[in-house]
Amino acid sequence: MIVILAGATFATVRALLEFSSILSLEFLVAADIIGTVAIDPSFANIGVLAAIVAVRTFLSSSIELETEGRWP
Numbered sequence: 001m002i003v004i005l006a007g008a009t010f011a012t013v014r015a016l017l018e019f020s021s022i023l024s025l026e027f028l029v030a031a032d033i034i035g036t037v038a039i040d041p042s043f044a045n046i047g048v049l050a051a052i053v054a055v056r057t058f059l060s061s062s063i064e065l066e067t068e069g070r071w072p
Helices: 010-039 043-068
Strands: none
Touching: 010 043
């Protein structure tokens, strides 16, 4: 990974970090959904899941806004 990034520009590294961050947030949302549905599907857990998904969606949008300079 370091060898590949050695000749990369700042924009390339920033785009790679953006993609990695958004992808990891998507995996975390999927894991939370599976955990909520599979383990204990109560209304309290679904409410917590909705709050987590809202925060992570906001983070993903903020990351994209920061890197792209426009709303998704």
